[in-house]
Amino acid sequence: MCVPGCGEAVAAALSRRNFFKGAGVAAAGFAATAIAPPVEAATRRFKSVVDLTHTMSPGFPTFFGEPGIELEKKFDLKKDGFNLNWWRIIEHAGTHLDAPIHFSEAGATAEKIAVESLVVPLAVMNVAAKAAENPDYQLSRVDLAAWEKRHGRLPAGCCVAMHSGWARHAADAAKFTGKDTGGVLHFPGVDPEATAWLLTERRVAGLAVDTLSLDHGPSKDFKTHTQWLPAGRWGIENAANLDKVPAAGATLVVGLAKVKDATGGPVRLLALV
Numbered sequence: 001m002c003v004p005g006c007g008e009a010v011a012a013a014l015s016r017r018n019f020f021k022g023a024g025v026a027a028a029g030f031a032a033t034a035i036a037p038p039v040e041a042a043t044r045r046f047k048s049v050v051d052l053t054h055t056m057s058p059g060f061p062t063f064f065g066e067p068g069i070e071l072e073k074k075f076d077l078k079k080d081g082f083n084l085n086w087w088r089i090i091e092h093a094g095t096h097l098d099a100p101i102h103f104s105e106a107g108a109t110a111e112k113i114a115v116e117s118l119v120v121p122l123a124v125m126n127v128a129a130k131a132a133e134n135p136d137y138q139l140s141r142v143d144l145a146a147w148e149k150r151h152g153r154l155p156a157g158c159c160v161a162m163h164s165g166w167a168r169h170a171a172d173a174a175k176f177t178g179k180d181t182g183g184v185l186h187f188p189g190v191d192p193e194a195t196a197w198l199l200t201e202r203r204v205a206g207l208a209v210d211t212l213s214l215d216h217g218p219s220k221d222f223k224t225h226t227q228w229l230p231a232g233r234w235g236i237e238n239a240a241n242l243d244k245v246p247a248a249g250a251t252l253v254v255g256l257a258k259v260k261d262a263t264g265g266p267v268r269l270l271a272l273v
């Protein structure tokens, strides 16, 4: 079965771009907990791979202000014959995924997220100019409508990504977190109203942002998180290089670490263009 409009969305995507070849449309079985991609994996074609992942290091800014990763050299080539580090990491640091369980009682943990929802069409919303004016900017319904006016209806099972330009501040923790003298953070996020609209009006697998949180910095109620994740969707935070991919037509590959009972975890985020 297919949700209303999804067949048309797939047809529109196929006609807009010769990206997916073949007629294998597997749009079956959409449910709140598993948003399937619209085409079979074997039919995909791409010309280049864009790395949307920041390099993780102890200095990468985190929401809590503590190092997101620590490496300890346990074995050394000269002494032991091989090199090997032990890692201690925060689940939600660097370029990472929020699993549904992160903000729900019974949502999927990282290892249970359907792999079909981790290889999906990528829709990039460029709000960099607005975010440069207002660091607390929130991706809005108006931005989503503007994207659809140019590129057509959001493809079923896609990831909606906010490109705010914040990735370029990652080397400067003060700028990236926007922490003011009162301890309040300032960076762009996704408007809860736009989130609600995506949940009810479109079939979207995930949200991605190039900032520390799906909710903008000053948020106290995390209303985008609290709507989105319990609905069986995932979120990605600290995406990089969203300025290097097209607004429509790329495929996102979310290489999520598969850790039992994890509430999220590091991802190697790739765009096939």
Ligand SMILES: [Zn+2]
Pocket: 092, 093, 096, 097, 098, 237, 264
């Ligand atoms: Zn997170």
